Amino acid sequence: NTTIYLKEYQVPDFLISQVDLEFVLSPDNTRVKSRLKVTRNGAHDRALTLCGEKLTLISVAINDESVAADAYEQTDMSLKLPAVPNEFELVIETEIAPQQNTELSGLYRSSGNYCTQCEAEGFRRITYFLDRPDVLAEYRVRIVAPKAACPVLLSNGNPVAQGDGPDGLHWAQWHDPHPKPSYLFALVAGDLQFIEDQFTTMSGRDVALKIYTQSAYINKCAHAMASLKRSMAWDERVYGREYDLDIYNIVAVDDFNMGAMENKGLNVFNTKYVLADTDTATDADYEAVESVIAHEYFHNWSGNRVTCRDWFQLSLKEGFTVFRDQEYSADLGSRAVKRIQDVQVLRAFQFKEDSGPMAHPIRPDSYQEINNFYTATVYQKGAEVIRMLHRLLGADAFRRGTDLYFADFDGQAVTTEDFVHALERASGVDLTQFRRWYSQAGTPIIKVEQHFGDGVLTLSLQQSCPDTPGQTDKLPFHMPIEVALFSPDGKKLVAQTLSFNQAEQQFRFDNLACKPVVSVLRYFSAPVKLEYKQSNADRLHLIKYEDDGFVRWESMQQLCLAMIQPALTTGELDPRAYQRVRDAFEALMTDPNPSDKAVLAEMLTLPPAAYIAELASRVDPAAISAVRDRCIERLAKDLEKYFHALYADNNTALDTDAQSLAARRMLKNRALFYLVETGQTAYYALASHQYHAASNMTDRLAAFTALVQSHYPDRDALISDFYETWQHEPLVLDKWFAIQAMRPSSEALREVEDLLHHSDFTLTNPNRVRSVLGAFSGNLAGFHRLDGKGYALLVDYVIKLDQINPQIAARLVSSLNSWRRFTEPYASRMRTELARLNMVSQLSSDVREVVSKALS
Ligand code: B3K
Numbered sequence: 001n002t003t004i005y006l007k008e009y010q011v012p013d014f015l016i017s018q019v020d021l022e023f024v025l026s027p028d029n030t031r032v033k034s035r036l037k038v039t040r041n042g043a044h045d046r047a048l049t050l051c052g053e054k055l056t057l058i059s060v061a062i063n064d065e066s067v068a069a070d071a072y073e074q075t076d077m078s079l080k081l082p083a084v085p086n087e088f089e090l091v092i093e094t095e096i097a098p099q100q101n102t103e104l105s106g107l108y109r110s111s112g113n114y115c116t117q118c119e120a121e122g123f124r125r126i127t128y129f130l131d132r133p134d135v136l137a138e139y140r141v142r143i144v145a146p147k148a149a150c151p152v153l154l155s156n157g158n159p160v161a162q163g164d165g166p167d168g169l170h171w172a173q174w175h176d177p178h179p180k181p182s183y184l185f186a187l188v189a190g191d192l193q194f195i196e197d198q199f200t201t202m203s204g205r206d207v208a209l210k211i212y213t214q215s216a217y218i219n220k221c222a223h224a225m226a227s228l229k230r231s232m233a234w235d236e237r238v239y240g241r242e243y244d245l246d247i248y249n250i251v252a253v254d255d256f257n258m259g260a261m262e263n264k265g266l267n268v269f270n271t272k273y274v275l276a277d278t279d280t281a282t283d284a285d286y287e288a289v290e291s292v293i294a295h296e297y298f299h300n301w302s303g304n305r306v307t308c309r310d311w312f313q314l315s316l317k318e319g320f321t322v323f324r325d326q327e328y329s330a331d332l333g334s335r336a337v338k339r340i341q342d343v344q345v346l347r348a349f350q351f352k353e354d355s356g357p358m359a360h361p362i363r364p365d366s367y368q369e370i371n372n373f374y375t376a377t378v379y380q381k382g383a384e385v386i387r388m389l390h391r392l393l394g395a396d397a398f399r400r401g402t403d404l405y406f407a408d409f410d411g412q413a414v415t416t417e418d419f420v421h422a423l424e425r426a427s428g429v430d431l432t433q434f435r436r437w438y439s440q441a442g443t444p445i446i447k448v449e450q451h452f453g454d455g456v457l458t459l460s461l462q463q464s465c466p467d468t469p470g471q472t473d474k475l476p477f478h479m480p481i482e483v484a485l486f487s488p489d490g491k492k493l494v495a496q497t498l499s500f501n502q503a504e505q506q507f508r509f510d511n512l513a514c515k516p517v518v519s520v521l522r523y524f525s526a527p528v529k530l531e532y533k534q535s536n537a538d539r540l541h542l543i544k545y546e547d548d549g550f551v552r553w554e555s556m557q558q559l560c561l562a563m564i565q566p567a568l569t570t571g572e573l574d575p576r577a578y579q580r581v582r583d584a585f586e587a588l589m590t591d592p593n594p595s596d597k598a599v600l601a602e603m604l605t606l607p608p609a610a611y612i613a614e615l616a617s618r619v620d621p622a623a624i625s626a627v628r629d630r631c632i633e634r635l636a637k638d639l640e641k642y643f644h645a646l647y648a649d650n651n652t653a654l655d656t657d658a659q660s661l662a663a664r665r666m667l668k669n670r671a672l673f674y675l676v677e678t679g680q681t682a683y684y685a686l687a688s689h690q691y692h693a694a695s696n697m698t699d700r701l702a703a704f705t706a707l708v709q710s711h712y713p714d715r716d717a718l719i720s721d722f723y724e725t726w727q728h729e730p731l732v733l734d735k736w737f738a739i740q741a742m743r744p745s746s747e748a749l750r751e752v753e754d755l756l757h758h759s760d761f762t763l764t765n766p767n768r769v770r771s772v773l774g775a776f777s778g779n780l781a782g783f784h785r786l787d788g789k790g791y792a793l794l795v796d797y798v799i800k801l802d803q804i805n806p807q808i809a810a811r812l813v814s815s816l817n818s819w820r821r822f823t824e825p826y827a828s829r830m831r832t833e834l835a836r837l838n839m840v841s842q843l844s845s846d847v848r849e850v851v852s853k854a855l856s
């Protein structure tokens with residue numbers, strides 16, 4: 001594998017300003033004719049080298065003159081034309097086989113329809129090109145296909161013309177007036193239905209909105225359409241960004257490597273993030289659709305109009321766009337719950353990445369396979385970095401900064417430095433030190449100490465950041481630390497943002513009548529690990545009086561961790577620590593005026609096993625599961641009557657708005673989970689009744705999950721019933737697979753082996769692979785076994801999958817990355833399997849990079 005370095009970036013030797021593409025579609029031999037307007041960039045005499053992979057070259061012509069085969073050099077990866085004019089027209093004909101494309105990168109078929117995925121480097125699998133994001137061109141596309149099989153022909157931009165041809169063929173032409181990099185190219189053709197709506201932009205232009213999918217799914221697109229219109233309005237209101245074409249198309253397909261893709265004017269989506277109706281989608285699914293629709297829409301400005309110079313700058317568009325979609329969702333629903341959930345994702349995935357062999361800054365310095373760098377670090381930590389900028393500058397200056405950024409760089413491919421500099425120029429804030437967030441990897445650790453005397457509180461903050469591969473001795477970061485002080489009777493005395501930018505720093509608060517309770521890192525204002533020996537009394541005080549839901553939840557998590565962590569080594573639950581959690585749960589459940597029911601549901605949830613593992617110095621998966629399970633069981637039994645009351649109180653449809661109803665369902669189903677954990681027949685019956693009587697998938701799935709992951713005696717029959725009912729709904733069937741694969745017990749392995757042989761399992765559909773192997777690899781109790789058989793199974797399948805879809809294979813194998821952090825015999829067994837994988841000679845560059853870094 002070759003490594004590519006940011007420091008070696010060079011501007012392209014040639015530019016392409018116009019692209020004319022003609023596709024004659026056919027499953028095994030699609031003809032692609034590409035007519036490019038090429039100009040030499042600067043004074044040099046270097047050859048023109050185009051990228052190309054898995055292409056059959058048919059012909060090359062320069063200025064209408066055919067180029068003989070001995071006048072160019074062709075490799076598996078490139079086409080080199082040695083002596084070309086300074087300005088010329090290049091015509092290249094190639095042939096490709098979409099039907100054989102199982103990597104789902106480039107032009108491929110999903111359920112018989114044609115679609116594309118070009119980010120990051122898929123366009124080179126369609127035609128020879130300067131496939132890099134700093135080459136921007138205007139595209140015209142003509143698609144020819146059989147009218148019967150492909151009545152719908154779509155590409156980027158606006159439709160120009162269409163017509164019928166001979167032999168049952170028809171054609172369509174599209175024009176995208178906005179210059180774009182090749183990664184934003186898209187083509188879709190097939191037998192698709194659509195729903196349609198329209199949006200009038202703030203300047204009064206009408207935009208036609210269409211969502212396409214296969215006919216079986218067409219009645220599940222209304223929520224996505226409503227989400228799209230809300231996103232368009234939000235981006236006008238909050239960022240002043242207006243849509244810029246006459247038409248916005250979304251296509252939902254079954255087979256897709258990621259969630260969705262922001263191709264200009266033609267987003268292609270995984271069905272998982274478009275389809276939703278109450279029968280088949282949970283409340284969480286509705287929220288996921290809303291946020292991914294928004295995310296891809298927001299990319300129209302943060303990504304498409306202003307794009308990345310090179311792939312090291314990926315967080316320029318992804319971190320910023322995730323921040324934008326997170327804020328959109330926060331504005332729409334409960335801000336506190338959104339923040340809690342986003343922090344949970346960050347801790348579960350990004351912190352883990354940051355402490356492992358693939359740790360990288362949000363702007364990586366190097367990569368082997370760019371597909372491996374669509375990471376939680378680039379996306380989620382990238383969003384946290386933008387969030388800190390937003391907080392340090394304030395909303396108004398931040399908006400002035402983004403306005404300046406969009407105005408100055410419209411139509412260009414730029415860097416994270418350009419973004420930060422625009423914010424600096426607009427706000428006057430010096431961000432020199434802040435830039436370290438872009439170059440230093442690792443999760444900073446902040447130690448907090450407090451001292452009180454003579455009416456003065458001194459907060460001492462210390463920061464450090466662990467070494468990461470290739471990076472030692474890190475310099476202090478600049479970060480906002482949100483702090484508030486509460487009086488003994490619960491009044492908020494002070495709330496302010498501390499600008500923390502040194503290794504050690506003290507902050508004074510004067511004129512305090514008595515010792516306050518300190519709340520630190522409110523709103524999770526920086527992506528750090530806090531080491532703060534707070535007293536349990538203070539935690540309880542904050543649970544009671546904080547108005548920031550994040551801190552209330554976090555304080556409850558800390559109380560739980562104080563119960564769980566010591567027990568991991570002693571094997572015993574400290575009775576006082578347990579009693580504190582028990583009493584806090586009781587107090588929460590008997591609070592006559594719970595502020596936010598969804599926050600309450602989160603507060604009644606123990607820290608996830610993955611987070612407990614992340615915090616441990618050595619991970620003992622068996623101990624973590626055993627302790628966590630014991631806590632759940634005891635809480636369930638001791639607080640049974642409260643959970644039952646909570647269930648009953650919230651098992652009604654009193655609220656009229658969708659959000660309160662969803663919060664009620666969340667709380668009720670949390671209670672149901674504990675009730676089932678008591679193991680009492682009456683609660684099995686209650687859950688079974690809820691499963692059968694449910695009017696929506698949220699309630700049905702919650703009951704199903706609780707029962708399937710418990711010792712419910714009729715478990716097998718329930719699993720069969722669910723299958724019989726939902727086998728024809730792929731997205732629901734994915735849940736059925738995943739819930740079994742996540743069974744928190746050593747039984748999971750045997751079940752997963754069966755699921756892998758199920759007639760509905762396939763390695764060619766990424767969602768299905770994730771729902772079995774992805775879910776299993778995240779199952780702490782089931783995957784990590786003393787005999788190492790979970791790891792062996794995963795590696796067996798990674799080897800198979802690597803032949804089909806290397807991107808997905810590489811994602812799966814990264815679940816073994818953290819092997820060094822595990823106790824024996826787990827660590828050795830994980831390493832053994834990685835070593836076995838590394839011995840396979842025919843590995844993709846994707847898997848090779850992950851496995852070699854994991855072992856190094
Ligand atoms: N930009 C795409 C990611 C495509 C990744 C391909 N390996 C989705 C998104 O972040 O919106």
Ligand code: ZN
Binds near residue numbers: 321
């Ligand atoms: Zn994105």
